Amino acid sequence: MDAPERHPRIVVGVDGSDASIAALHAAGSLAGPLGATVEAWACWDVPPGYGLYLVVGIEGFEYAARQSLEQALADAFGPELPAFVHPRVVRGKASEQLIEGSRNASLLIVGRRGHGSLVLGSVSSACVSHAHCPVLVVHAPEEAAHRKKGSHARKSDDGQ
Template identity: 55%
Template sequence: MSIAGAPIARIVVGVDGSEASVEALRQAQRMAMPLGAKVQALACWEYPQMYSGYVMMGVEGFEEGARKVLDDAVEQAFGGETPANVTSTLVRSHPREALIDASREADMVVVGRRGHGGFGGLLLGSVSSAIVAHAHCPVLVVHTPETEPGGPKGS
């Protein structure tokens, strides 16, 4: 598989701990394996904005919390055995900016979209919309897997 004749060597996946981002990670790995591509699971964190010069109390642990979300998502996606071609990166940035920046060096970006059902379920979220509009490479938006009692929808 290639994009415009160029092989896919690096797939960046936005990870936020949601079911949709875990599924995006799984789908990226499924595409990467036959291509011999690398998968980069990318999660972001930021300090909350400070207002009017006031310093907020109890605002620590954001980086550690984001690292745990990233590690947990990778474990959920692959169990105890992370594939050798999968790396994890934690970035201090807003997800939109970090993923758009990462798209400059990527062959594809994969992001999850959380379904909300009904009319709202037809809409993309703000991060996925921004990536689709501004990425420097192709983007795959993966939906949260729908399940019903007894198995996946439609089974």
């Protein structure tokens, strides 16, 4: 008996940054040729040290994540969300949730949010190190352009 055919599933971590919008673009470009569905995950949690929010209510954190996800999807795909894209708001630390989500994914895509000397941000670094599927880390468009200009400048300074 043949095993049932499993359709590829791409999980994308979305935080509203330019890098996560670029990650959504990459997922959209790959979904068609792969016949994959795209799950856009916005993760949220109560920040450490905010015990008062547990008494007052935590709905604002979830609402902010949902709004950020909706805006990122609109920025990436326009007003009409493609049928293959499924938004999901998940409570928990982003790195932990995305790693867990990678268990049943064909590909995990995250944006690069590293600052300063960090090559990767903490979430993308954790995903690359611990995901259960391949991980694609996407740079924000202006960051990639800046890196390209910097490499050209170094080459010209070296006379190459």
